[in-house]
Amino acid sequence: MTDFGAIDALLAEAEREVPLPPAEERRALREGLNISRARLAQALNVSPSTVGGWESGRDPSGEVREKYAYFLEGARNKLAAAAAEETPAGEPVEAAAAEAGRETGRTGQTGQADQTGRTGRTGRGDEDDVEALTTPRPCVLCGQPAVHQVAGFPQHLDPGECGTAEHTRAAGHGRTAGAAQATGSARPKSPAPRRGPARPEPAGGPDGTARGVKVVPAGRRLRTADTPDLIGSAVAQALEAHSGDVEAATRALVKRAIPDAMALLDATRKGGRYDIIAYPWLPDILRKQTARGADQIWEARPRWTRAELPPGEHEVTALDINGAYLSALKTHLPIGRLEHSTGNHHDRRRAGVHLITPPVWEHDAHLPNPIGSRDEPGPLWVTEPTLRLLLRLSGPKYGLCDPPEIHESWTSGATENLLEKFRVELKNARDRAIAENDTVTLEYVKAMYSKFVSTMGESNYNRELYRTDWMHLIRSQAFVNLWWKAYRAYDEGLMVVRVMGTDELHVIGDWRTVFPEGRGVTEVKVKDVYTVGTGSGG
Structure with missing residues (x-):
């Protein structure tokens, strides 16, 4: 006979996963509250690159999904409450909240970065990064002529002059974005949503042409302490977990080489001049022609x-x-x-x-x-x-x-030193391992950099970086x-x-x-x- 009790128990255990907003809204909600990816990642006990993947279209599961959904719902409610406080007399609160949602969605698709601490006149760690240009050059954000450069890249200092800025006006009362900012109520602009490999659609203007970039100069940010010895710590923990068995510890470390390499990349990018975008839009020539091709x-x-x-x-x-x-x-x-x-x-x-x-x-x-x-x-x-x-x-x-x-x-605008700190950390660990005849660390480091390179494309083994x-x-x-x-x-x-x-x-x-x-x-x-x-x- 069919065990209906077992089936009933299975149905009772089965729960529908908590829903999440569309990927293009997730980053906009986070940045709408001026919360960095690193801070959110720390609260959820994941890596910043993992949060970036969620904002590109991948979905978490299990308990962390529930926590992430709780954060997003709270962020939406908080932004809606702020919009309600700004509502002029006679305008329904519901309309203002809806306008706030539309504003968040619009700014999440323009490619314009948060101007505080990134590209605007405020928040730069060092004014030496800004230089006046004798001849206007195309802005790295919008492509229109700019008369200044930030960290060597032409860029509009005033976001209102940049072609990627969303010049919005509040419906019904004609208040400009500049006036709203003067009263402390301007909503922050958000970068373009990152898209995963499954749906590579470019964000563009009405004519379908691509606009903007996914990464912008950030100026000299506050320098943090030296990168912790993540490699040495991982090796010590593996040897302890396997009671000093060198072969077993090496196998365990090689198996986790990809996520460990991504964690090291995150650590070495702290204080970096540029953000790394995990899932940028890429042209079709950089995509596989067939599943196995x-x-x-x-x-x-x-x-x-x-x-x-x-x-x-x-x-x-x-x-x-x-x-x-x-x-x-x-x-x-x-x-x-x-x-x-x-x-x-x-x-x-x-x-x-x-x-x-x-x-x-x-x-x-x-x-x-x-x-x-x-x-x-x-x-x-x-x-x-x-x-x-x-x-x-x-x-x-x-x-x-x-x-x-x-x-x-x-x-795109380029630099030769984007991965330099990451490379130096791996090289130094490799050199120490050779000097100390440390075969465990040597094999671990080799697996980290070789797998890092081989899996950053269309690979199921590295879901945190798609470049x-x-x-x-x-x-x-x-x-x-x-x-x-x-x-x-x-x-x-x-x-x-x-x-x-x-x-x-x-x-x-x-x-x-x-x-x-x-x-x-x-x-x-x-x-x-x-x-x-x-x-x-x-």
């Missing part, structure tokens, strides 16, 4: 072997490049929303991906092609590191090829770094035999006069030694 970006991975060697027998040394992805974290990364442009022009202050026709490479006999092993002719989408490599090689110093022809680009563009740029930077090592070997008189992936360089000759040997990220180690050719020149 790839996007349209060519990373220029090398897979090259020298076609001919001189007669005789040769000893080849296979060198291993240490920490290839760790070193590649230092690359020009776009800090804002990618914007489309056309024309054969490259702006070194920006970074992204570019559709180019690569130049003819005539040195394949002794050096790999900078665009990697590609058989198909014609234009292709390459990353910033690959384009910069080609432009440098086409310059007067090297003159190895013609300049590439740029057809169109998706770029497919960064993933391609960092990988390509690793390939570019390897290419330059091959060129250095060639330039110093070594014979380059093979270049593979991110960390494999095979050479003939006294390589120790060119590269320092060791396990540091600026050193190389021997992977293999083998012999090719014959004494008779075969």
